[in-house]
Amino acid sequence: MPLLEFNDLSVALPGMARPILNGVSLTVAAGEAVALVGESGSGKSVTARAALGLFPAGAAIGGHVRVDGADLVGADAGCLHEVRTGKASMIFQDPRAGINPVRRVGDFLTESLRLTGGWSRARAGARALELLTAVGLPDPVRHLRQYPHELSGGMLQRVMIAGALTAEPRLLLCDEPTTALDVTTQAEIMAILRRLQRERGLGLLLITHDIDLAAATCDRIYVMYAGRIVETGTATELLTAPRHPYTAGLLGSTPPLDGPLGRLTPIRGVPMGLLEAAPGCSFAARCPHARPGLCDRTAPDLARPAPVQVPASTAQRGPALVACHLADEIDGRPAMAAVCASPSEEDR
């Protein structure tokens, strides 16, 4: 049984043209690092919050979210409390927004242990010290006495990771945990998250807009567009042979750090807002392959595409799924680049 399981989850707000999440299914097993990649407005943060049973007020919810077997959709307060205090923890993008600026770091770390666990001050303090050491802070004894403003963003994010670990969760949800940080700090934070995840056998769900970061740190990747999962597979599969035109478009939009430097091939148009809806594939309007009469009529299901010839290094293909009518005809990056090379509309 997976640690985290989304089963056909839909979240719809009244007054919006389309659901925020539309039939999202994903799993994270214990000891597995999984990434959810998408651009702003794709629904990836709503997904992360749903894993804690946090849904937008007034939303109509369909499907199931299970954490360690417990279904959070329609769950009572006791069940939600149990999941949030003992099974799943979340790390957010901006550490300063999640910590009381007038209380010491030590208070932040011991508060939940003392309030919900009933721990003594001394025992909670010792635990906080142990956690600050585990996240690699240089001087944990001193940091316990410090205020948030005395720590840099990277150090404070480590404090937040330590805070997330106080509950000894089995599932760690990380919503853009390094987006506000410098690249060298990002590397350190990701190293800590991966080490903790491996050592403690945690399930880790990394929400990010950065497909390269996802591929560098996670085993499997889900790509989200307009509230749907459009493609999933191993990091290697997605980077070397993306099957969904959106995934290929993301890769074609990312300037490479090495190798040949051709003109970028942006995805034309802009991501679909919540006030827009498409009867067919939500990416059809931006897709260079879209076939009129098919793609704009019916929404494709997430399905296994026909196998393609892949380089020997990627021969061991995982459970790749793609939601595209034309997935069997589209074969990865090179084909995409050729199609997108026509300069006509792409920059508009």
Place this chain on the structure above:
Amino acid sequence: MNTAPAPAPVPTPAPASPGGPLLQVSGLRKTYSTGGTQVVAVDDLSFSLHPGGALGLVGESGSGKTTTARMLVGLERPDHGQILVQGAPIAATVRGRAARLARAKAVQIVFQDPYLSLDGRISIGTTIDGVLRLHGCGDRAARAGRVRELLAQVGLGDRESAALPRQLSGGQRQRAAIARALAVEPAVLVLDEAVSALDVSVQAQVLNLLSDIRRDTGIGLVFVSHDLAVVRYVCDEALVMYRGRTMEHQPVADLLTAPRHPYTRLLLASVPRPGWDPDAIGRRRRALDVLPGDTGSPTAPTAPTAPTAPIA
């Protein structure tokens, strides 16, 4: 290991000469004092930019790259050093309309967040029209034509021209901000993390626009960014800053393939890619002692001492 190259050769401030550098920066220094401590934000920064050239200023937070951008457009006054645009110094203080317009013509800037830099109450077209009027284009019909031309250059049409900033997407707003800056026909365009907040598919559109502008106008770009891959795409030279000091200044291709400064090597290794080993980066960072104790706060660092081993 510490074979750090000397910073870029300090250009001798020369009088204006046709074909000379568009922008010459020499010995720039800026300090702030906060609570009695002196913080050196930028120290002894020198570079030059030729017509059509593009220089990337690369660094992490607290490196002084934004302070540099602000000095280039006259938002901060340097303590020492000189900024020459087409041979003429950027005046430290600007008094009067003519001087202000002259500075606007020399250097324009595009900020990270176009929401904060465009007036939310007037349409994009009106904003640009106002810039043209300010710079002496009196004829209404001529201005309207020029507004349309400028917006077309950045891929925006009449619909966007009539829209308020909040009615546009992030990418469209940033393009409008670029069109507004280009309306002045500046010699140098400074972009301060101008694509950082954009989604990758939209960022690619703006990056292509910037390379078109370079090709078509001969404007000089100073491109401030923390993203080496983006700098590689837009610029031909890159200058790596750390705590106000120049660590390395090279053509981008050389900087990426043969980085000479250990800090540049660390920055490069930090970029996520397949086979990435963040553990090793953490170890290298500590081993180098480049960033002692992860003090990301700009007030923490003190000025490094030796110019060839800039990190004390």
